Amino acid sequence: MRTPRRTQEWQRMGGHHRRPDEHELGRTPRAAWLVLAPIALLTVVAMAWLWPTEDLTPPEGQGGAAQYDGTITAIESSECTEDLTDDVNGCGTATVALEVPEDDPRQNPVDEAEVPLPNGPGAPEVAEGDDVVLILNETPDGESYAIVDHQRGTGLVVLVGAFVLAMVAFGRWRGVSALAGLGVTFLLLLYFVVPAILAGSPPLLVAIVGSAAIMLTVLYLTHGLAATTTVAVLGTLASLTLTGVLSALAVSALHLTGVTDDLSLAVGMTQGVNTEGLLLAGIVIGSLGVLDDVTVTQSATVAELARANPAYGALQLFRAGSRVGRSHIASVVNTIVLAYAGSALPLLILIVANTESLGSVVTDQIIAQEVVRSVVATLGLVAAVPLTTGLAALVLRSHPDPQA
Structure with missing residues (x-):
């Protein structure tokens, strides 16, 4: 098939309005790798330095009460001799068939x-046939069991299985890579971030290093070794660093301690964790998930604009991409606020119910902490849009346009 004469003339003129191909848009400039390679190396070195080497197993006798699984075989109700403050099941007893593990340290464990x-x-709330979790208490009168929860293993397996099937059916290989990235995230959190904090390392530093490792691994695993991914990584890293600095300044200026409930108090007292640093770490890690969503979207948007409009220069790509970014930020901000408000809703209800002044509610440490989370995360997102869009416009433009 012969090439049309007009196309041949346009090619001979070397016009800069040609359409960039997939290979061209996927090529990462050497300058980006020169920046990214030291960051990746520094992340690996920092992880090796912060990696916990001590045994974090609690000493014998300092762990929680022993837990056992069981199934309720019968319930015998009886009349209550006194009023219950919170009646859930009424008075009476339940007969529970216990699942005794083979390595149970007791000499003569009972099976009922x-x-x-x-x-x-x-x-x-229990009924006959329910699978429950019990704790064993040692008392002067002997062993005493108490039902504390339902078993949820089967239900969770079914739910996670449905999630995996949906991801693979809809996303195909991209869904498989997303699941692999999710697995890497959980592994880094469970085997590096949490143990390193428990070992006494600064929580904010651990969070930044762990977030960098998650970002470098998951983004490339999910989106491939493309220029758009490299741009998203650099934009996420810059915005994440800014988020960490802003959160440290805000927490210090507002004198937030990170202790707002019994759980955070227990972590600080029993594990010796710096709760203020833990608050900062939570803000950084919580911001990462939204940041990479924004940066990947902006990078992909600019790439599509460059492919659809080959005449666009860097400035035109930046302006067009920023318009998309502003719309994205407007919706994401509400998502962040609602997510943090939902997690703190029980405490918010309790504070409002016991406080008359709205001003005192807002300035309470619990609410102030959630405000700091939302505001700092939003500032990081706002910064991510121009940073990522500008970098993407420089990297992904097909050719510089003198008129842009």
């Missing part, structure tokens, strides 16, 4: 126990 029906705030 009579336990009182659970009542009180948060107590599980």
